[in-house]
Amino acid sequence: MARISKVGRNDPCPCGSGKKFKQCCERKSGTLSSTTWIAIVGVALVTLAVLVMSFRTDTASTNAACPPGQVWSVDHGHCH
Numbered sequence: 001m002a003r004i005s006k007v008g009r010n011d012p013c014p015c016g017s018g019k020k021f022k023q024c025c026e027r028k029s030g031t032l033s034s035t036t037w038i039a040i041v042g043v044a045l046v047t048l049a050v051l052v053m054s055f056r057t058d059t060a061s062t063n064a065a066c067p068p069g070q071v072w073s074v075d076h077g078h079c080h
Helices: 034-055 059-065
Strands: none
Touching: none
């Protein structure tokens, strides 16, 4: 069985650029692309917005969801 050896930092880069591995593809191997970072930040912002909106209570809209004769309790988070 052929064994693939690990590329050393000072070995020529396997991409064929002629540079040392440490000055070429080693830097690229552990980093995320800018598109990936944009996606991660976007998901985080949407999650944060959903969390902020879930804790925001408007008594006019919550009272409308309560059955007749009951009011929304902000302290308890349900109708009384």
